[in-house]
Amino acid sequence: MSSETPVLDEVSAVRARGLSKSYELGELASLKRTLRSITRLGRAQPPVERFHALRDVSFDIARGEAFTILGHNGSGKTTMMSILAAITPPSDGWLDVRGRVVPVLSVGSSFHPDLTGEENAVLFGTILGLDGDEIAEAMPGIAEFAEMDADHMETPVKRFSEGMKARLTFATALRFPADVYIFDEVLTFADDHFKATCVDEMRRLVREGRTVIFVSHELDLVRDICTRGLWLDRGEVRLLGEIEEVAGEYAAARARHERAIAT
Numbered sequence: 001m002s003s004e005t006p007v008l009d010e011v012s013a014v015r016a017r018g019l020s021k022s023y024e025l026g027e028l029a030s031l032k033r034t035l036r037s038i039t040r041l042g043r044a045q046p047p048v049e050r051f052h053a054l055r056d057v058s059f060d061i062a063r064g065e066a067f068t069i070l071g072h073n074g075s076g077k078t079t080m081m082s083i084l085a086a087i088t089p090p091s092d093g094w095l096d097v098r099g100r101v102v103p104v105l106s107v108g109s110s111f112h113p114d115l116t117g118e119e120n121a122v123l124f125g126t127i128l129g130l131d132g133d134e135i136a137e138a139m140p141g142i143a144e145f146a147e148m149d150a151d152h153m154e155t156p157v158k159r160f161s162e163g164m165k166a167r168l169t170f171a172t173a174l175r176f177p178a179d180v181y182i183f184d185e186v187l188t189f190a191d192d193h194f195k196a197t198c199v200d201e202m203r204r205l206v207r208e209g210r211t212v213i214f215v216s217h218e219l220d221l222v223r224d225i226c227t228r229g230l231w232l233d234r235g236e237v238r239l240l241g242e243i244e245e246v247a248g249e250y251a252a253a254r255a256r257h258e259r260a261i262a263t
């Protein structure tokens, strides 16, 4: 981590400075090295190759702002979202996120299949750090948003359809109170009606002064929701600013890239 520690000011929800993330390349590279070191004691080991998924990324997100991260496949968006959600640590840099963070990085994968819908919702709320009263208060709204009656909420999640899992994922994320909400590519397979409902909910969060970080390859949706954004290109900041400029430049680059592939 860098020694620089900027202070989170009154209006910032997120401050990121010089964030970098590198991965060791090759499956089980460290295990292989260990085994080699056992049989080739004293011999020089080949240097470890590292892949830099993010390099020196800095940005601020204000409280109550809807912010996006754009970029081609493999540009580092999910890595950035995982760092913001404290799921993975940065290799270098400094990050401060104000308040409670609700990460929605995939649909249904955080549910325990043998627990019921309600038990999973309680588990999620507990992991977020909510107390029993806050969880109980949110529960009717969760069932309502998920469009599930009591019987469904008492059914193990392994019997849920993909649509039910998606509805419960968003219901738990959107109905528990938090300061920062992170959505990574989670509306891709939603139907138009559900997508519109989720977009309305994200707008409500922003109106309430909460911060929304929304990642999607659907640029119209991104433009609809977000006011500022960051374009990542091979792990580095290409552009940071107002959504129209960032999305416009990114769309033009994407079109050029697609034309180049086609010819």
Ligand SMILES: Nc1ncnc2c1ncn2[C@@H]1O[C@H](COP(=O)(O)OP(=O)(O)OP(=O)(O)O)[C@@H](O)[C@H]1O
Residues within 6 Å of the ligand: 023, 024, 025, 051, 052, 053, 071, 072, 073, 074, 075, 076, 077, 078, 079, 080
């Ligand atoms: N655990 C890991 N080990 C090694 N490399 C990784 C690991 N996780 C991600 N990467 C690499 O880091 C780069 C950035 O990946 P990331 O998933 O953050 O990109 P992305 O912009 O979210 O891509 P997409 O739009 O396809 O979801 C990719 O090249 C990926 O292969």
